[in-house]
Amino acid sequence: MKIDLTGRTALVTGSTSGIGYAVAAGFAQAGAAVVVNGRSADRVEQAVAKLKAETGSATITGVAADIATAEGADGLFEQLPDVDILINNTGIFEPKPVFEITDADWLRFFEVNVLSGVRLSRHYAPRMAARGWGRVIFVSSESAVMIPREMVHYGMTKTAQLSVARGLALEVAGTGVTVNSVLPGSTLTEGVRTFIGELYPDLPFEAAEREFMATDRPTSLLKRLIRPEEIANLIVYTASEGASATTGAALRVDGGLIPTI
Template sequence: MKIDLTGRTALVTGSTSGIGYAVAAGFANAGANVVLNGRSADRVAAAVDKLTAETGSEKVTGVAADIATAEGADSLFAELPEVDILVNNTGIFGPQPVFEIPDAEWLRFFEVNVLSGVRLTRHYAPRMVKRGWGRVVFVSSESSTMIPSEMVHYGMTKTAQLSVARGMAQEVAGSGVTINSVLPGSTLTEGVRAFIGELYPELPFEQAEREFMAKDRPTSLLKRLIRPEEIANLIVYTASDAASATTGAALRVDGGLIPTI
């Protein structure tokens, strides 16, 4: 299947590295006009240069904005009023015993992981409806259904994303706009590499990865960390014309980790 997104403008939030960067690369390779986003202007500029060099695309730009705040989102809208494809990828995670998480940390996780996507979809989706075509993808997680005991606040936000995406999909029913969630499993990003390193500091990373999958993610059928490009493949498809009948869905790319049919 050849996916052609020529003429489409795709915004990927949190895309200076990791899954977001891989998704942006997938869009660039499919011919889309790609807009990278992150909080740091320097990191965004470096990511734009890197992606341009790697893909050969001349249609890669970036906007630095902290979309975890209303002011940051407004600054993004001022520079980029409309898009055809929105991937809500911005997110944070980190382990903390559940009874030691203070109110401020619960709110911070919700603001970054949930409200950022709510703000952007609330702005862009109605404009997509007026044009009769659009794609929104929330990057959730397998943690939305298998809440990790070491970071319950993170799992809570990922579950909330599923509700938000489904409800918004119902609101744009029959419009030509689709809104879906994608649920990655544990993926080899810089953040996850550091996280596993903290859990198993005495082990080389390759061995730490095996220990993590065996002990902390034992239900995985893949038995390894997923690579960002493998997540990006599903997201790029979901954002294409080929996925026109898929909406309101929670799509798993978790390596079989969730033990349910």
């Protein structure tokens, strides 16, 4: 299947690195006009330049905005009033024992991981519906259904994303707009590399990855970390014309980690 998104504009939040960067690259390769987003103007500029060099696309731009705040989201809307495809990928995580998670931590995680996507979807999805076509995709996690003991506050936000996405899909039913969630498993991003390195500081990374998968993610059928491009492949497809009948769904790309059918 050839995915052609020529003429579509895709906003990928949190796309200066990791899964978001891979998704932005996938959209550029499919012909979409891509908007990179991150909090730092320097990192956004660097990501845009790198993506242009890697993909050969001239239709990649960037907007620096902290969408974890209402003011930041409003600034984004001023610069980018409309998009055809919205990828809610902005997110944070950290390991912390549940009884040590403060009120401020709970609120910060909800603000960044959930409300950022709520704000953007509330602005863009009705405009998509009015035009008769659009895609909204929340990048959730397998942690939405397998709450990680070491970061319950993160898992809580990922579960919340599934509820929000399903509710939005109900609201735009029949308009030509689809809303879905994608649930990645443990993925080899800069943050996860650091996280695993902190868990197993005495091991070289390749050995630490094997130990992490065997000890901390033993239900994985893939038995390795997923690569960002593998997540991006499903997201780009879900945003395509070929996925027009998929909406209100939670789509797993978890390497078989979730032990259920």
